[in-house]
Amino acid sequence: MDNISMSAERLEKKTTIDLRKKHIGPSCKIFFSQDPIKIVQAKGQYMYDEKGQRYLDCINNVAHVGHCHPDVVKAGAQQMGLLNTNSRFLHDNLVLYAQRLQATLPEQLSVCYFVNSGSEANDLALRLARQYTGHRDVITLENAYHGHVSSLIDISPYKFHQLSGAQLNPFVHVIAAFIAESLQSCGGQVIPPVGYFQQVAEHVHKAGGVFIADEVQVGFGRVGTNFWAFQLQGEDFVPDIVTMGKPIGNGHPMSCVVTTKEVAEAFMSSGMDYFNTFGGNPVSCAIGLAVLDVIVKEDLQGNAMRVGRYLANLLEKQKEKHALIGDVRGCGLFVGVELVRDRLKLTPATAEAQEVIYKLKEEHILLSADGPHRNVLKFKPPMCFTGEDADLVVEKIDRILTDLEEALGLKLPDTVNVENESKKRKRSTDENGRQQPNSLLHGRGSSQGVPQQSKHLKI
Amino acid sequence: MDNISMSAERLEKKTTIDLRKKHIGPSCKIFFSQDPIKIVQAKGQYMYDEKGQRYLDCINNVAHVGHCHPDVVKAGAQQMGLLNTNSRFLHDNLVLYAQRLQATLPEQLSVCYFVNSGSEANDLALRLARQYTGHRDVITLENAYHGHVSSLIDISPYKFHQLSGAQLNPFVHVIAAFIAESLQSCGGQVIPPVGYFQQVAEHVHKAGGVFIADEVQVGFGRVGTNFWAFQLQGEDFVPDIVTMGKPIGNGHPMSCVVTTKEVAEAFMSSGMDYFNTFGGNPVSCAIGLAVLDVIVKEDLQGNAMRVGRYLANLLEKQKEKHALIGDVRGCGLFVGVELVRDRLKLTPATAEAQEVIYKLKEEHILLSADGPHRNVLKFKPPMCFTGEDADLVVEKIDRILTDLEEALGLKLPDTVNVENESKKRKRSTDENGRQQPNSLLHGRGSSQGVPQQSKHLKI
Numbered sequence: 001m002d003n004i005s006m007s008a009e010r011l012e013k014k015t016t017i018d019l020r021k022k023h024i025g026p027s028c029k030i031f032f033s034q035d036p037i038k039i040v041q042a043k044g045q046y047m048y049d050e051k052g053q054r055y056l057d058c059i060n061n062v063a064h065v066g067h068c069h070p071d072v073v074k075a076g077a078q079q080m081g082l083l084n085t086n087s088r089f090l091h092d093n094l095v096l097y098a099q100r101l102q103a104t105l106p107e108q109l110s111v112c113y114f115v116n117s118g119s120e121a122n123d124l125a126l127r128l129a130r131q132y133t134g135h136r137d138v139i140t141l142e143n144a145y146h147g148h149v150s151s152l153i154d155i156s157p158y159k160f161h162q163l164s165g166a167q168l169n170p171f172v173h174v175i176a177a178f179i180a181e182s183l184q185s186c187g188g189q190v191i192p193p194v195g196y197f198q199q200v201a202e203h204v205h206k207a208g209g210v211f212i213a214d215e216v217q218v219g220f221g222r223v224g225t226n227f228w229a230f231q232l233q234g235e236d237f238v239p240d241i242v243t244m245g246k247p248i249g250n251g252h253p254m255s256c257v258v259t260t261k262e263v264a265e266a267f268m269s270s271g272m273d274y275f276n277t278f279g280g281n282p283v284s285c286a287i288g289l290a291v292l293d294v295i296v297k298e299d300l301q302g303n304a305m306r307v308g309r310y311l312a313n314l315l316e317k318q319k320e321k322h323a324l325i326g327d328v329r330g331c332g333l334f335v336g337v338e339l340v341r342d343r344l345k346l347t348p349a350t351a352e353a354q355e356v357i358y359k360l361k362e363e364h365i366l367l368s369a370d371g372p373h374r375n376v377l378k379f380k381p382p383m384c385f386t387g388e389d390a391d392l393v394v395e396k397i398d399r400i401l402t403d404l405e406e407a408l409g410l411k412l413p414d415t416v417n418v419e420n421e422s423k424k425r426k427r428s429t430d431e432n433g434r435q436q437p438n439s440l441l442h443g444r445g446s447s448q449g450v451p452q453q454s455k456h457l458k459i
Numbered sequence: 460m461d462n463i464s465m466s467a468e469r470l471e472k473k474t475t476i477d478l479r480k481k482h483i484g485p486s487c488k489i490f491f492s493q494d495p496i497k498i499v500q501a502k503g504q505y506m507y508d509e510k511g512q513r514y515l516d517c518i519n520n521v522a523h524v525g526h527c528h529p530d531v532v533k534a535g536a537q538q539m540g541l542l543n544t545n546s547r548f549l550h551d552n553l554v555l556y557a558q559r560l561q562a563t564l565p566e567q568l569s570v571c572y573f574v575n576s577g578s579e580a581n582d583l584a585l586r587l588a589r590q591y592t593g594h595r596d597v598i599t600l601e602n603a604y605h606g607h608v609s610s611l612i613d614i615s616p617y618k619f620h621q622l623s624g625a626q627l628n629p630f631v632h633v634i635a636a637f638i639a640e641s642l643q644s645c646g647g648q649v650i651p652p653v654g655y656f657q658q659v660a661e662h663v664h665k666a667g668g669v670f671i672a673d674e675v676q677v678g679f680g681r682v683g684t685n686f687w688a689f690q691l692q693g694e695d696f697v698p699d700i701v702t703m704g705k706p707i708g709n710g711h712p713m714s715c716v717v718t719t720k721e722v723a724e725a726f727m728s729s730g731m732d733y734f735n736t737f738g739g740n741p742v743s744c745a746i747g748l749a750v751l752d753v754i755v756k757e758d759l760q761g762n763a764m765r766v767g768r769y770l771a772n773l774l775e776k777q778k779e780k781h782a783l784i785g786d787v788r789g790c791g792l793f794v795g796v797e798l799v800r801d802r803l804k805l806t807p808a809t810a811e812a813q814e815v816i817y818k819l820k821e822e823h824i825l826l827s828a829d830g831p832h833r834n835v836l837k838f839k840p841p842m843c844f845t846g847e848d849a850d851l852v853v854e855k856i857d858r859i860l861t862d863l864e865e866a867l868g869l870k871l872p873d874t875v876n877v878e879n880e881s882k883k884r885k886r887s888t889d890e891n892g893r894q895q896p897n898s899l900l901h902g903r904g905s906s907q908g909v910p911q912q913s914k915h916l917k918i
Contacts, residue, residue: 010551019554023561024546025572025723027733031547038549042542060544062736068540077536081527083501084710085519087483088490090476090497092469098482113484116575116712117737123608148735149582150610246736251543253575253712253737264484274486276607277521277705278576278712 009050013038031368032361042067045382045389047366056389058367061334061380064220064247065294072250075290079283086277087114093285100292101258104227106238111264113257114280118216118245119147121255122179124274125241126151128259129177129210132240132266139178139204143187143372146179146214155179158187158372175209177241182229185217188371189336189378191329197233210263216245216255217334221295222383224305224332232331250291254284300383301332308332311379311390318394322401323410324349333385337377337397341410348373352404359400365393468509472497490827491820501526504841504848506825515848517826520793520839523679523706524753531709534749538742545736546573552744559751560717563686565697570723572716573739577675577704578606580714581638583733584700585610587718588636588669591699591725598637598663602646602831605638605673614638617646617831634668636700641688644676647830648795648837650788656692669722675704675714676793680754681842683764683791691790709750713743759842760791767791770838770849777853781860782869783808792844796836796856798828800869807832811863818859824852 011019016038020030030036037055041048044066047055057067065072079093087094098112115121130136138155140146145158178200184190201211218229219242226232230239240263245255267274278284295301312330315337319325326340326349339349339356353369356377360367370378377397381389405411470478475497479489489495496514500507503525506514516526524531538552546553557571574580589595597614599605604617637659643649660670677688678701685691689698699722704714726733737743754760771789774796778784785799785808798808798815812828815836819826829837836856840848864870 010555013549016549016551016554019558020549023554023557023569023571024739025570025718025733026727027723027729027731028546028572028739029732029734030549036549039542039544040550042544047542047544047548063544067544068542070540073536073539076539077532080532080535080711081529083499083506083527085498085501085506085522085526087487089506090472090479090489090495091499092475095475095478095482096469099478102482110482111484112482113487117579117735119735120576120578120608127609148733149579149608150586151608153731251737251740251742253740253743259484264486268485270486272486272612273488274484274607275488276576276578278710280483280487281710281712283710284712 009038009040013050031366032358037361037366045385053364056365056392058365058379058381058385058389058393060366060382061217061222062246062251063382064222064250065291065298065300066382066384067251069250069290069294071294071297072287072290075286076252076283079286082282084281084283086275087280088275091282091285093282093289094280097280097285097288097292100289101244101256105242105258108238108260109242109258111259111261113259113274113276114284115255115257115276116253116278117147118214118243118255119149119152120276120279121216121243121245121257122146122212122214123149123151124257125179125212125214125243125259126155126177128241128257128263128267129212131270132263133176133208133210135176135208137175139175139209141180141184141187143190144180144184145187146181147216175204175207177210177212178204179212179214181214181217182232183218183223183331183334185334185370185378185380188338188373188376189330189334191331192233194233197230197239198237201237201239210240212241212243213239214243216243217380219244220247220291221301222247222304222332222334222380224301224308227301229331229334248291249284249287252284252287253278254288295383298384303385304332304383307385307387307390308335310387311335311385311394314390314394318398318401321398321412323405323412324352324401330379333379333381333383335379336371337379338371339375339377348375350375352408353377355404356397356400360393360396363396365396367393468497468499472509490825491817496820496825504844512823515824515851517824517838517840517844517848517852519825519841520676520681521705521710522841523681523709524750524757524759525841525843526710528709528749528753530753530756531711531746531749534745535711535742538745541741543740543742545734546739547734550741550744552741552748553739556739556744556747556751559748560703560715564701564717567697567719568701568717570718570720572718572733572735573743574714574716574735575712575737576606577673577702577714578608578611579735579738580675580702580704580716581605581671581673582608582610583716584638584671584673584702584718585614585636587700587716587722587726588671590729591722592635592667592669594635594667596634598634598668600639600643600646602649603639603643604646605640606675634663634666636669636671637663638671638673640673640676641691642677642682642790642793644793644829644837644839647797647832647835648789648793650790651692653692656689656698657696660696660698669699671700671702672698673702675702676839678703679706679750680760681706681763681791681793681839683760683767686760688790688793707750708743708746711743711746712737713747754842757843762844763791763842766844766846766849767794769846770794770844770853773849773853777857777860780857780871782864782871783811783860789838792838792840792842794838795830796838797830798834798836807834809834811867812836814863815856815859819852819855822855824855826852 038050039047040050047057140155143158145156146152213230223229241259315328324339327338339353341347341349350373353375368378497509498506499509506516599614602617604615605611672689680686682688700718774787783798786797798812800806800808812834827837
């Protein structure tokens with residue numbers, strides 16, 4: 001982009017950092033804390049810093065149809081100038097958007113509640129489930145993350161394991177709900193086997209519970225073959241509640257809960273109204289409609305399928321070449337690369353993953369690592385990501401891994417144990433600035449994300 | 460407004476209603492459910508329906524600086540076109556906005572957390588309080604409303620009293636926090652006496668708790684004399700945590716929690732990061748900055764003080780004239796008029812309040828009623844509300860009350876008991892469409908909002 005606007009920077013970078021330290025909660029972490037990036041502009045799959053330096057964005061799944069898509073900006077700006085008010089008045093955008101969303105879902109999922117964030121959506125999903133079933137307890141997955149409000153931290157091991165005195169809820173007997181991301185994201189890009197959700201749903205329904213599919217990270221065509229990730233499980237699978245978020249408004253704060261008439265009526269029968277000040281306002285809905293239009297108009301779901309497959313193939317070839325790659329998994333433009341120090345023991349290569357992230361940053365490519373051991377490279381770029389973008393990032397990863405393996409003395413097929421050598425390495429910080437014990441020093445057992453296929457290596 | 464855009468209506472009103480019934484959760488109530496209003500455009504303190512009919516808006520405190528203020532729209536549209544991403548990157552809008560907010564607050568309140576709604580803000584405030592104090596329980600006020608997520612319904616009697624099997628938390632012994640709106644809104648526009656918060660804070664601090672001031676409904680200059688409503692308590696009063704919401708973005712989904720360094724550091728020490736996908740994004744912050752600019756540029760706080768006083772004076776004169784008015788109270792453009800059937804017993808005039816609301820709608824004026832008995836007429840208009848607007852709405856209220864009192868046989872100073880006559884009246888619905896037992900039939904004891912002054916009437 002040639003016309004990068006310098007005027008977007010109003011303060012010296014150092015002043016921005018100082019003010020942030022002074023006025024923003026210290027729990028709010030920044031990427032690359034030792035040398036954070038100041039982004040002033042973005043377009044498509046690219047972000048630009050204050051010097052006009054371009055970064056390839058492989059991580060912002062919120063900017064779903066591409067950063068600052070002109071159709072989405074126009075829809076938002078026009079509606080902002082016309083009307084932005086709450087849903088206690090009739091408005092066409094609200095009902096047209098609900099109708100459009102419904103058309104992408106199984107027929108039973110016909111009732112929408114509009115809220116402002118994935119956290120609000122999942123909190124409401126729990127309230128719906130509890131009212132409908134009359135039960136309170138919830139089954140959640142290991143390493144799950146469903147949001148930042150109190151009720152969701154309770155069911156998000158990804159979060160509550162960060163607490164010193166981790167508080168686990170009592171063992172579950174009678175349940176209100178099973179909640180799972182249709183594909184686990186923060187937990188390490190874990191793909192459930194086909195048919196798994198149907199079996200879970202059967203057990204959950206028998207126990208009097210409902211099935212909540214969390215599509216906050218993975219919905220809206222990202223998986224390529226389907227519009228919703230739960231549809232990967234087969235056409236016969238219908239969750240009782242679906243929650244949506246991040247990509248729904250291409251960055252605009254909005255989200256949605258969709259459920260069946262039965263659940264909605266049970267919720268109504270509690271006698272308590274549901275009102276959300278900003279939820280479903282005309283601007284949010286205009287933006288939501290524009291996002292759906294762009295996905296269709298630009299065939300972004302098809303692009304996610306094609307580019308996603310191409311990227312996965314490139315990465316599979318890297319796996320044949322690099323001992324550090326334990327697994328490549330994903331669907332569409334939601335791809336995880338699990339780095340391991342040892343393909344047999346699956347020792348997480350946490351420090352190496354952080355090194356890859358930092359080296360890629362130097363190459364002006366933004367990628368992150370996640371999972372319980374932060375050793376899974378996580379691709380979830382804007383949906384306009386191209387084959388050339390995939391070529392570029394994989395080429396860079398190839399070089400970084402080659403250097404890393406050389407330094408560590410790791411080889412394929414004759415890998416040597418570098419346990420002792422690694423003790424020289426220092427602690428590192430992850431891309432969020434969190435201190436990570438060096439996994440080369442402190443192996444924390446085998447990875448949670450089980451590779452689909454692992455080669456037995458000579459050690 | 461002459462150039463009211465008809466193109467904003469895309470569906471017949473009946474179709475909009477039908478689609479809403481089909482696709483929007485039935486718990487999401489609409490104003491005037493029997494004949495809801497379809498609003499397609501708004502400007503300043505006016506809203507326009509699909510036929511171009513103008514309504515005077517006395518209720519939308521979210522459209523704080525006036526509906527669709529051009530400066531706010533421009534700021535939002537420009538930033539949407541440039542960059543909208545999360546706070547893991549450095550951005551000047553975030554820190555400039557935090558700095559501007561801090562300048563309006565006592566020095567100690569220097570650390571901000573940006574979130575998307577008042578509910579998210581109050582939930583985070585509870586988490587901050589709990590982490591800082593190490594305690595869990597909370598003191599809340601009768602009829603309080605602090606938000607719609609699970610953790611807040613627990614502390615919002617206004618909400619949980621709607622449940623059939625109302626669940627009260629166990630009696631409070633050791634507390635983490637006292638939470639109160641600086642002026643109670645949904646609870647019936649209740650104004651705490653000066654010095655009350657200082658005394659509460661002293662007890663709360665002694666018990667190891669913190670004081671949370673909820674400014675979601677009443678902040679940003681609405682009270683006229685001060686920018687924040689808690690400042691009405693005197694310059695010596697500093698809450699430990701302040702939560703903000705509704706008016707902060709003039710309708711854009713955003714909100715904020717501000718606290719002290721000590722509380723922020725304790726929260727940090729839990730080891731759990733805080734990340735909010737949309738919170739503090741550049742668009743939200745650009746809009747927040749524009750709202751602050753407009754408040755200053757157009758002296759809206761001064762306007763709130765002047766027009767608020769003028770409106771309160773007009774209403775006080777109405778009280779001298781109308782037996783139904785039990786109390787007029789408020790600060791700035793946050794004014795409540797409590798309607799009572801009997802000034803001695805303070806019997807809530809719930810049905811009459813609903814009648815006023817419906818009759819005003821026929822006159823194209825939007826007003827609502829709230830409080831535990833829904834008998835308090837609630838003024839919280841956009842801050843550009845004028846003296847002429849006040850004249851108009853009070854003139855209409857005068858006529859409606861005159862007709863009502865004539866029909867009921869209510870008089871000042873010789874009021875007669877109309878208990879028997881009233882039995883002929885049917886049940887009515889409130890402005891949210893909720894069925895209300897006719898208070899003329901079923902008096903539910905005296906009102907919670909105690910009038911400052913009440914005349915003893917002959918009965």
